[in-house]
Amino acid sequence: MRRSGFRPAAHEDSDPARGRKRPRQGCRLLRRTADGAGEYFIACLAAVIEALKIHAGVHERQHGLLRALSKRFPFGIFYELTGTTIEIFAVLDWRQDPEAIESRLRGYE
Numbered sequence: 001m002r003r004s005g006f007r008p009a010a011h012e013d014s015d016p017a018r019g020r021k022r023p024r025q026g027c028r029l030l031r032r033t034a035d036g037a038g039e040y041f042i043a044c045l046a047a048v049i050e051a052l053k054i055h056a057g058v059h060e061r062q063h064g065l066l067r068a069l070s071k072r073f074p075f076g077i078f079y080e081l082t083g084t085t086i087e088i089f090a091v092l093d094w095r096q097d098p099e100a101i102e103s104r105l106r107g108y109e
Helices: 008-012 023-033 037-055 098-105
Strands: 003-006 065-069 075-082 085-093
Touching (some): 037 075
């Protein structure tokens, strides 16, 4: 079975102090607006990451990385497959400016 791990920059994606739209911020917003929606949001992203253990490598490449999309929320998970290891480089909100996404992923191409 494949292992998954987050690159340091992907950990920053869940840091609300960075000022970008991030998964953690999305979770906080959903916790304020709907009962249990924040937990559902995190569970959906976790399900995409778990599915990568089986389906990694089948996704389209964008900005030099493979990209898996959440089915319920506008978030993309950018990763690379190296042998049996899945390295997650970013978890990004698709509602942000496309130039911000490109800037965040620059250097991985």
